[in-house]
Amino acid sequence: MSGGTSETKLVNFAMANKVRRKIINFLAKGDRNVEEIGEVIGKKTFDFHLKFLKDAGLIELEKETVRISEYGKNFLENKKKIGIEEVKDLSQAKPVEIAEVRQFLPCIADASKFRVIADMAPPLDGALKILEPIFPRANYSDIKSSLIVKKGEIITTIYGNGKVVMRMVKNGDEAKEELENLKNAINEAIKKGITPPPKEKIKVELMDIYKYLPQTNCGKCGEQGCYSFAIRLMAGQVNLEKCTLLKESQYATNQERLQFLATYI
Ligand code: SF4
Structure with missing residues (x-):
């Protein structure tokens, strides 16, 4: 494993699931046989989860023995360091309200859409930077003292x-709905008093989405085919639910990967 972008994505797919995190933590204590792992996570989903971990290079399988790979050990070591260094204190921040929507104007980039200017109170000041990791797609700018959050x-x-x-x-x-969601996400983090460690930034490309779609071009989603669907998903104009084929058991792995990627679009 080189640690390149596609490997990083595979590792993030794998570790986004709590059963798989449980397996990795179990293996961190030593090699296990498949029986032991089956007892911990249940035999029904065993193959499914081990495949994710193996594809990501985090584990190795040798006959009946499962062990954490060197790459997996390094990954856990790095995670530990990041976790210790980056958890931040939000104890001084106060819950916010969207105090006033001041303006509702046509959008400059697309006249069919709108731009809203509102006030959040009390101002978040320095706490803004700490809040960056609670949003899957967000960037804090020190120069502008601003946090840009993207969703669709x-x-x-x-x-x-x-x-x-x-x-x-x-x-x-x-x-109104999105401002409410924003306020709730911020207040939830303030209530907990900490934010998660910064997530790996994942840039989702069109082909990342396309390659995990069933590629039958069946048209059940209302699009001409899977490629058109991928384009519309990237633009935030459709959601994954529209591809009903993904609910079939043979596409379970694809569906999980797509759901993970969709949070970064
Ligand atoms: S429903 Fe799914 S498989 Fe069928 S065309 Fe749409 S995206 Fe492709």
């Missing part, structure tokens, strides 16, 4: 002084 097509900028600009919303109802 919607781009929201939260400034340290409390100003919030949300772009590319379809209508007032969507803006």
